[in-house]
Amino acid sequence: MPSEKIVPSSDLYAISSSTVRTPDESPRPVRVTARDVSVFYGAKQALFDVSIDIPEKAVTAFIGPSGCGKSTFLRCLNRMNDTIEDCRVNGRIELDGQNIYDAALDVVELRARVGMVFQKPNPFPKSIYENVAYGPRIHGLAKNKAELDAIVEASLHKASLWSEVKDRLNEPGTGLSGGQQQRLCIARAIAVSPEVILMDEPCSALDPIATAKIEELIDELKQNFTIVIVTHSMQQAARVSQRTAFFHLGNLVEEGPTDMIFTSPGEKRTQDYITGRFG
Ligand SMILES: Nc1ncnc2c1ncn2[C@@H]1O[C@H](COP(=O)(O)OP(=O)(O)OP(=O)(O)O)[C@@H](O)[C@H]1O
Numbered sequence: 522m523p524s525e526k527i528v529p530s531s532d533l534y535a536i537s538s539s540t541v542r543t544p545d546e547s548p549r550p551v552r553v554t555a556r557d558v559s560v561f562y563g564a565k566q567a568l569f570d571v572s573i574d575i576p577e578k579a580v581t582a583f584i585g586p587s588g589c590g591k592s593t594f595l596r597c598l599n600r601m602n603d604t605i606e607d608c609r610v611n612g613r614i615e616l617d618g619q620n621i622y623d624a625a626l627d628v629v630e631l632r633a634r635v636g637m638v639f640q641k642p643n644p645f646p647k648s649i650y651e652n653v654a655y656g657p658r659i660h661g662l663a664k665n666k667a668e669l670d671a672i673v674e675a676s677l678h679k680a681s682l683w684s685e686v687k688d689r690l691n692e693p694g695t696g697l698s699g700g701q702q703q704r705l706c707i708a709r710a711i712a713v714s715p716e717v718i719l720m721d722e723p724c725s726a727l728d729p730i731a732t733a734k735i736e737e738l739i740d741e742l743k744q745n746f747t748i749v750i751v752t753h754s755m756q757q758a759a760r761v762s763q764r765t766a767f768f769h770l771g772n773l774v775e776e777g778p779t780d781m782i783f784t785s786p787g788e789k790r791t792q793d794y795i796t797g798r799f800g
Pocket residue numbers: 562567585586587588589590591592593594605753
C-alpha cells in the first residue's frame with residue numbers, strides 16, 4: 522500500500538494524494554496540498570520545489586537545522602510571506618482543493634481559515650476578552666454580545682485557559698505569564714474557527730511546565746483542527762506529531778509518519794540529523 526511507506530516528495534505525483542497515513546490511524550483526508558513550492562528572498566532561493574500533503578485533524582511537524590526553510594514554508598501556507606518585501610513564492614498550494622494564491626482570494630479570510638501562533642506570544646495590548654473577541658467581531662461571527670461572550674468563553678476553554686482567566690477577563694492580556702499569553706494567542710486563533718493552525722516554534726520562549734501544557738493542548742486540539750508545527754526539538758516533534766517533514770538546505774528531504782521518520786528514515790541526511798550528527 523503506497524501510504525505505508527515514507528513518501529519522498531518527488532514521489533507525490535505518482536500516488537493518490539487524497540489521503541495520507543498517520544501512525545495511530547487509518548489514512549486521513551488531505552487538507553493542504555503543496556506542489557513544487559519555491560521561495561525567493563530577492564535573488565536568493567530559500568526553498569526548492571517543496572511538495573507535501575498535510576492531513577486533517579493531525580499534527581504535522583516540520584524539523585531541520587536552523588535556516589533550512591521551515592518557517593519560510595510554514596508562512597507560505599497562509600500567505601504570511603506576502604508581507605515580506607522581495608519575497609516571491611512559486612508553485613501551487615491548495616486548501617481543500619482551492620488555490621490559496623488565486624488573485625481573487627481574500628487574504629484576510631484565508632488567514633482566518635489558516636490561523637497562526639508565533640514563537641513569541643504576541644497578545645494585543647488589550648484586555649484578555651478583547652484579544653479573543655476581536656477576530657469574531659471583525660469577521661461578523663456573532664450576532665450580539667451574548668453570542669460574542671459565548672465564543673470568547675468557548676475559545677478560552679478550548680485553549681485550556683478559561684479557569685485561569687475567567688475572573689479577570691477585563692485585565693490586559695499582556696499581564697499574563699508567558700505560557701498563559703501563548704494559550705491566549707491560541708484562543709485568539711481558535712475564536713474564528715480556523716481549519717488549520719500553524720505554529721512556529723510555539724514553545725521556544727516558554728519554560729518546561731508551560732511547554733508541557735501547550736503540548737497537551739496541541740494533542741487535544743488535533744481532534745478538531747489540522748495543525749502544522751515548526752519545532753527545533755525532535756523530542757517535541759516525536760511527542761506531539763503524527764507526521765514529520767525533515768527540511769535541509771531549502772529542500773524537503775522526506776516526510777512521513779513520525780514513528781517511521783524517527784525509527785527508519787529513508788534518507789541518510791534524515792538519519793544523521795535525528796541522531797545528532799549535525800544541526
Ligand atoms: N525576511 C527574510 N529576508 C531574507 N532572507 C530570509 C528572510 N527570512 C528567512 N530568510 C532566509 O531564508 C532561509 C530560510 O530561513 P527560515 O527562517 O525559513 O529557516 P528556518 O528553518 O525556519 O530557521 P530557524 O530554525 O533558524 O528559524 C535562511 O537562509 C534565511 O536567512
